Amino acid sequence: xxxxxxxxxxxxxxxxxxxxxxxxxxxxxxxxxxxxxxxxxxxxxxxxxxxxxxxxxxxxxxxxxxxxxxxxxxxxxxxxxxxxxxxxxxxxxxxxxxxxxxxxxxxxxxxxxxxxxxxxxxxxxxxxxxxxxxxxxxxxxxxxxxxxxxxxxxxxxxxxxxxxxxxxxxxxxxxxxxxxxxxxxxxxxxxxxxxxxxxxxxxxxxxxxxxxxxxxxxxxxxxxxxxxxxxxxxxxxxxxxxxxx
Amino acid sequence: xxxxxxxxxxxxxxxxxxxxxxxxxxxxxxxxxxxxxxxxxxxxxxxxxxxxxxxxxxxxxxxxxxxxxxxxxxxxxxxxxxxxxxxxxxxxxxxxxxxxxxxxxxxxxxxxxxxxxxxxxxxxxxxxxxxxxxxxxxxxxxxxxxxxxxxxxxxxxxxx
Numbered sequence: 001x002x003x004x005x006x007x008x009x010x011x012x013x014x015x016x017x018x019x020x021x022x023x024x025x026x027x028x029x030x031x032x033x034x035x036x037x038x039x040x041x042x043x044x045x046x047x048x049x050x051x052x053x054x055x056x057x058x059x060x061x062x063x064x065x066x067x068x069x070x071x072x073x074x075x076x077x078x079x080x081x082x083x084x085x086x087x088x089x090x091x092x093x094x095x096x097x098x099x100x101x102x103x104x105x106x107x108x109x110x111x112x113x114x115x116x117x118x119x120x121x122x123x124x125x126x127x128x129x130x131x132x133x134x135x136x137x138x139x140x141x142x143x144x145x146x147x148x149x150x151x152x153x154x155x156x157x158x159x160x161x162x163x164x165x166x167x168x169x170x171x172x173x174x175x176x177x178x179x180x181x182x183x184x185x186x187x188x189x190x191x192x193x194x195x196x197x198x199x200x201x202x203x204x205x206x207x208x209x210x211x212x213x214x215x216x217x218x219x220x221x222x223x224x225x226x227x228x229x230x231x232x233x234x235x236x237x238x239x240x241x242x243x244x245x
Numbered sequence: 246x247x248x249x250x251x252x253x254x255x256x257x258x259x260x261x262x263x264x265x266x267x268x269x270x271x272x273x274x275x276x277x278x279x280x281x282x283x284x285x286x287x288x289x290x291x292x293x294x295x296x297x298x299x300x301x302x303x304x305x306x307x308x309x310x311x312x313x314x315x316x317x318x319x320x321x322x323x324x325x326x327x328x329x330x331x332x333x334x335x336x337x338x339x340x341x342x343x344x345x346x347x348x349x350x351x352x353x354x355x356x357x358x359x360x361x362x363x364x365x366x367x368x369x370x371x372x373x374x375x376x377x378x379x380x381x382x383x384x385x386x387x388x389x390x391x392x393x394x395x396x397x398x399x400x401x402x403x404x405x
Contacts, residue, residue, distance in 0.1 A: 041372030045338060050370060079252045115363045116336030122280040160260060164267050176279045177301055179346055181368045193371035 005082035007223055018216040025209035032202030040199045052110040054199055057184075058207040059103040060128070064166060066096025066211060067131060070138065071163035074156035086152055087226075089159060090142060091218035095211055097135035104128060115179060123172035124180035127165055134162040281346045284325035292351055300327060300357050301346040301365065309341055320345060320357070331359040338364030 004010045036054035043050035073089030076082055107125070108118035119125065138158055145151030173182045184192045192200065271278060281301030282290060292298070300320055308319035315332045318341075329347050339345060344365030349358045371379075 041374075043370055044373040044376035045340075045343075045366070053370070075256055078256055080249060114336065114338050114366055116334075116339075117361075117363055120280065120363070123278050160256065161263050163260070164264050168267070168271070176275070177281050177283075179280055179363060179365060181366050184368045184370065186368075191368045191370070193375055195372060196370050 002080065002082070005080070005084055007084045007087075010084050011219065011223065014216045014219060018213055021209040021212040021216075025206050025213060028202045028206035028209065032199050032206055036199035036203055041193075041195055043196070046114060049110060049113055050196070052106050054203050056103055056106040056110060057200060058204045059099045059106065061204060062207045062211055063096050063100035063103050063128075063131060064169065065208070066092045066099065067135070067159075067163070067166060069215075070096065071159045071166070074159035078153070078156050078160070086156060087219060087222050088215070089156065091215045091222060093135055093138050093159075095214050095218070097132065097139065099207070099211075100128070100132045100135055104132060120179050122178040122180060123176045124169065124178045127169045127172050130165055131162075131169060134158075134165060138162070283322040284320055284327045285322055287327055287351065287357075288325055294353075295350050297348070297350050299346050299348045300329070300359075301344070302327075304339070304341050304343055304345050306341050320347065327357050328355065329357045329359055331362050333360070333362070335362055336364040338366060340364075 004013070032054075037051055040051070040054075042048050069092040070089045073085040073087075073092065076085035077089065104125075107128075111120075112118045138155060141158055142151055142155045145154065170183075172178060173180055184190055190197050281299035284300065284302050287298075287300060290298075302320040302322045305319040305321045305326065308317075310317045315330055316335065317328065317330045320327050320329050329349075331347065331349075339362065344367060346363045346365055347357060347359035348361040348363075352358050
């Protein structure tokens, strides 16, 4: 595993994977979106409002997964000091934050007509909002230190502490009474009809692959800017005047 | 022990400590984290006069009666039943046999006076035709699905 801590070696794999994930994301979107928004059947209770779910659920799962990547990367960085793990953690966080916000927003759009209120402070909604704040705090903390090394460590510790929230989000609908429904994925299988599960799975695939592609693009940019930083430092050390960043 | 293993233990122990702390905290405030009380909870709870709380359960089949602006219905968790009265606009999903959460207080005469009613949605998604086919074949139970009806009652007892 430590073999892939080398950024060059890691990026070689990432760059191979990326065109595939992009292609799968495009295919899943092109098939999944029309099926989800037009051809799939309306729900027996919710009617057409159910279509919000095809965005809401994939966004929620992605927000959780992106956070697990951030927390996992932070753990590897803290324990084995692999810089690439921290770069991955940082690249993942803003993407996860956007999808977390999308999840909360689509949930409110759905909640107003269905529950009768866009927001309640039940365990699921509150823990999801905390996830968004964790993301924002994580992103802000990284740039709050003059000393980059200390900033990196503080960021990684925050991500790890926040990871306690992930199981809370997942099990909130089982541990407590919530207004939010329980999970549609149970030990007995899906509680959602196959005609609706298909577009949902397509959208989940699209979102997940889109996430991988975006993270790889962000990794490339991050590693390039690190190279530029080092080059500038070397130039400055050699006495050549450099323009300010 | 290398520094890496030491750091691994340190991170693992740290996470464990944080998780234990949060777990203790949440179990201490569990009563407040819980969004609503079931009719059975209501019977055992000692309430002060006019104490506000949320009551959750299924709207009993055939219990909804309208009187001008006021709607009266019975909320049940299949064990206990509570009469609810509410004056206001009901959400789209409010239906007999469906989950509901009412916010308000218990009047001295035992009627729960709600000033807000929210519809609770369960985890079953299906097209209308499938729902009708299930009803016809007799595989239908109150609350949507065989899994859904005891849902609220089971969840109650499973709550730590």
